[in-house]
Structures are given as structure tokens and as C-alpha cells.
Amino acid sequence: MEIKLASVDSVIVYFDNKISLDVSFNVKQYLEEVKKLEGIIDIVPSYTSILITYDIFIYSYDQIVSVLEKIKVNKISSSDNKIVEIPVYYGEEVGLDLKRISEEKNLSIKEIIDIHSSGSYRVYAIGFAPGFAYMGEVDKRININRLENPRKSIPKNSLAIANEQTAIYPQSSPGGWNIIGKTTIEMFDKSLSSLCPVNVGDEVKFYSISKEEFLKQGGVL
Template sequence: MNPARLPCLERAGLEAWMVRLFDRIDENNLPWLAALAGECETEFGDTLVDLVPSYTTLLVVFDPFRMTPCDARQKLMTILARLEPADAGARGKQHSLPTWYDPRTGPDLQRVAELSGLSVNAVIDAHSVREYRVFALGFAPGFAFMGLLDSALTCPRLDTPRQQVPAGSVAIAGQQTAAYPAATPGGWNLIGRTPTRLFDRDRDGFSLLQVGDRVRFVPVDQATFEARGGDTTAVSQPGPERAR
């Protein structure tokens, strides 16, 4: 592995190691993380229980009844010693998510505009013009953390989260963007909504979006949004639930 990316192995319980490859979010991390995940699948075989990728790390969960933590660590060190990045274009599907950007579905559009010094239309343009990579899945089933945002749109989470955010809500926080796959509490800035179903138990893999995928948010009008099954339910006001 490239010496500039020396890994750090951290114990994560009796049956897992956290492999920390990087210390900052960057799209260039993905080929390395993808390669590490692929090598772990091959080398650990049926002793592997789960792999949980994130922006800079990979959690490797193994069967503690079939492999000791020491053996798992040694196997990871062997993998890391020869690791090379995967072909950046070889993994990940492309997705287009139709999105209705409107104060009714995106009540924080004006807040983002004020924080960024842009007009609402400029915020929509800046968000929809980019292609985002899925860096991690978490928080809720099918919730994909995507980035990186245009630096002008970077803004903090709400001080007080909403008790319920409608499914499909498109949101931003920090350098990240996401679309809520189900109605949950949430503290991200809501700027629109997509009618696309992001999590389906009848779908192979359940989640539409997977780590490494490429995503574009495509602006549509209300008529198109509703014709595709979009929900125009009003967004609740922020409440006491904890933000995510």
C-alpha cells in the first residue's frame, strides 16, 4: 500500500477491527476502501460477518468462534501490505433522482440561501449541477451519505431537529447531502424532495443507493413530482428529538 496512506487498526470489540485508511473526507478515498472491502471478502471467506464502509474507514466484523482477533489483525496487515486502489470507474451505478425543490418540501431553502449568500435559485442550481458519490450508508436503512457539496452550500445542521422528516426529503449538512429513505426525526437542512423509493425490502440489496454509486439530483416541477408518486405532505416544525 502507498506509504502516504499508512493504515491504523483499531479494536472494535471482540469480533471486529476498524481499519482507518484516511483522516479526511475525499472522493479519492473510495477506490482504496473498495479495494480493501473486496480483498477482505476474498481473504476472510466465510469467517467474514460484515463490512461497514465509511468516509475514511472500513469496519471488518469476523466470526470470533472461527478466528481470533490476533489472526484477523494479521490477515488485515497482510492485505494492507499489498493493497492497490480499485479502478475508480469500475464500481458504482449511476442514479438520477428527480427532485422538487420548493419551500413546501424544502423549508430550509431560504436558510441555506441566507447562509450561503446566494439566491434560492442559485442554491438549487449549485446543488443539482453536481454528481455526488455515496460514501457510506447508516443512521437509517437506505440512508446514503453523499458528497461533496459545493463549498458555498456548506452549512450546519439545525440547532433543533424536526420530530419527523418525510420520506424522500433531500437535505444537506456540512459537506454532505442525502435523501431520507423513510419518515424519521432529522436535523439536516431540507431543500426538496424526491419521489424515488430509496429503500425497499423486496429489492435485491434493499437500498437503491450503495457505497461508490454516483448520484445526481434532477430538478422537476410539482406536476412531474406528483405524477411520479411524490408525497406533498407538509414538513413538521423542529422538535426535541436528537438531530442526525
């Protein structure tokens, strides 16, 4: 673990330079300990590090480093993390890139859906936008590059893949990921203390639902 100055009131704690499940677990465990500290203004976890903003009227740089260095993380297993199941409608009217992926990968749309929904995905980081959870890893058979020309607007709750990652757009926004479906789950929920139904280290499983069930749950085509 290494702690470096980020700005006048923030530091970055680095755990490793490689993405792995062990590092993801360490980030999550360390994050929970930092939340208990007084004078912490903001915490932003990523794949292998955590950006921590602190109150400079409580800590000097040397003091915050000393406090953070005393936090110890133990190796934990996947059983210590929650499993979150998310319903997805993989219809072509919401899966804007399903047909193209099918052609590029020489797979039927059903095969793409089966492959994606049969996997489990670890939440490695939450960023880009509130509630945007980066999850991996996507099966190599449907691993596909980002769009060369990003869309100006991707509908809220769209499920997407890019290379080895998958994610849900929590709000309508520009983006270059490949859209394969849509969920009814709110990924940015102000009623939750964490603002998001998933946290770093959690395991996410997607399951396919019909168009009728999607609409019944409040989904929007």
C-alpha cells in the same frame, strides 16, 4: 492501513484520517473483497474505515487480522464506480428550508436548486440509518450548518444538506439537516442485495423534476 480491535468479535480497518476520493475508492474496493470472505457477519463502511464483525467460531482475533492484512487494494479511478441519477422535486412545500437558505445566502431559490443539481456527489459512507448515504461535497455557495434545533421528524425521502454534505432521509426520523427537496427513490430497498441503490464510491447526480412529475412518480407532498 491499520487494523484495531473494536470488540470481542469485531475489528476496525483504518485507511487514513482524512476524507478524500482516493480513500473512498480504497474503502469501496476493500469492502468488496471482505464480502467474499467466509465467516463475516457484518460490514459497516465509513468515510475512512470499515467496521468488520466476524464469527469467533471461525476466526480468532489474530487469524482475522492475518486474513485482512492479506487483502490488497489498488488505486482505482472514478470510472470504476457507477453513476446514479436521482430525481428531485425542489418545491418549497417539500424543501422546508429553501426560503431560509435563500435569505441567509443571498441567493434565489432557483439559484440554490441550480447549484445543487449541477454538482456531482461522491458517496463517502452509509450509516446513521439503513440507506442514509453521506455524499459530498456541496458547493461552498450553499454550504450551511446543521439546524440549531433539530426537527423531531423529517419526512421520508427528504433531500438535505449540512455543511459540505448532502443526503436523503431513507425513513421519517428526527434530524438536523436542512431540507431542500424530496425524491421518489427508495434509499432503503429490501429487494436489493445491498439494500440501497447507491454504494460507497458511487457518484450521484440530482436532477430537478416538476411537481407534476414528482406526483406521477409516486411522490408524497
